[in-house]
Amino acid sequence: MNKKAVVLLSGGIDSATTLAVAKSMNFEIYALSFRYGQRHIIELESAKRVARHFDAIRHLIADIDLGLIGGSALTDKIDVPKNRDLQDLSKNIPITYVPARNTIFLAYALAWAEVIGAEDIFIGVNALDYSGYPDCRPEFISAFEKMANLATKSSVENKRGIKINTPLIEMSKAQIIQKGSALGVDFSLTHSCYDPSADGAACGECDSCLLRLAGFRAAGIADPVKYN
Amino acid sequence: MNKKAVVLLSGGIDSATTLAVAKSMNFEIYALSFRYGQRHIIELESAKRVARHFDAIRHLIADIDLGLIGGSALTDKIDVPKNRDLQDLSKNIPITYVPARNTIFLAYALAWAEVIGAEDIFIGVNALDYSGYPDCRPEFISAFEKMANLATKSSVENKRGIKINTPLIEMSKAQIIQKGSALGVDFSLTHSCYDPSADGAACGECDSCLLRLAGFRAAGIADPVKYN
Secondary structure: OOOEEEEEOOOOHHHHHHHHHHHHOOOEEEEEEEEOOOOOOHHHHHHHHHHHHOOOOEEEEEEOOHHHHOOOOOOOOOOOOEOOOHHHHOOOOOOOOOOOHHHHHHHHHHHHHHHHOOOEEEOOOOHHHHHHOHHHOHHHHHHHHHHHHHHOHHHHHOOOOOEEEOOOOOOOHHHHHHHHHHOOOOHHHOOOOOOOOOOOOEOOOEHHHHHHHHHHHHHOOOOOOOEO | OOOEEEEEOOOOHHHHHHHHHHHHOOOEEEEEEEEOOOOOOHHHHHHHHHHHHOOOOEEEEEEOOHHHHOOOOOOOOOOOOEOOOHHHHOOOOOOOOOOOHHHHHHHHHHHHHHHHOOOEEEOOOOHHHHHHOHHHOHHHHHHHHHHHHHHOHHHHHOOOOOEEEOOOOOOOHHHHHHHHHHOOOOHHHOOOOOOOOOOOOEOOOEHHHHHHHHHHHHHOOOOOOOEO
């Protein structure tokens, strides 16, 4: 029997590629997404399509209450910034940062991993993210893993460890797109835009669209999603 | 202005006493509870009364989806054990253990602390708990704190640290009850039973009732809640 892995899946390029990597390592895929007060639920539709595309054993969508806590342009009523210089993105933590988001997501993944008996969790953080988001940095992931190995019944009783896998952590967006492409990710199923129009078309101007478009350009691959 | 603290509040004796300790240290209280698929929502009514009693600035009840993940007698349809020998409780992890619960609760507390600018989180884990629950042990709390200090924007930008306060960690149940009593906790507002009757009376037979009753006896204080 193949080993099980819990894969955090947002429906964007990074998590779709991460799922493809886990699949290529012969893990049974338990995909985990969140309904967390995102303004655009279209992300979850993308996540469902990606999970189906890669034959996930289960795809769990957990409802969590980040909107109640607030503090981010992704969950609060703060405007999403548009057409910023990509050079600037690495200098400050973006206001689209959701407080402690990866801590919360990984905590759920840990709970589910324990219940299904998985020792592996996959998360698609990468070099571009961790210049802006503190909870994408390798030192955060490593500290989370240490904590996780003290947190669970299985770690105490069976000395079974939890590994937080970050296959994209050293990759640029272009490298992720090339990797995903090689592993059969259908990027038309993915969604990145922070501010899509009602029909789901991407704005092409938010930080996420700008990074995505630059990544596809650098990878020499056409982006199959629709832009306004 | 007083410093702010996020206090995890379940409505039981331990978290009520923890809140009283934070209050006695002149923190402004931001109480945080969870609706997590507990079978008995009466816990939350106790939490609300305790928060009100100690003039919490806010009391947030976050909806989270632990029931969906499953794996515990507290969220799944597994029978709550009754009339066990208290000596046995310390030997095995109880089936009322909820996978990664404190990791998830503390992750939310961390998110809220960041949004409101609090540097202190209080959680009522103690010596009795941590013989049974891995995520109540001091080494877990310490690893969580290390991780938290790598997870947030404020820890990166302002070098502002997060402290996880565990004022009860070395205390027995009797000591907690004496401490709470000295700090003005009204224990008639609290709730501990895993299996209360419809009118809210405690069963007196589950692990939680047995520990509570033994604690009150050892403290030489009468337990004001109603038992069947």
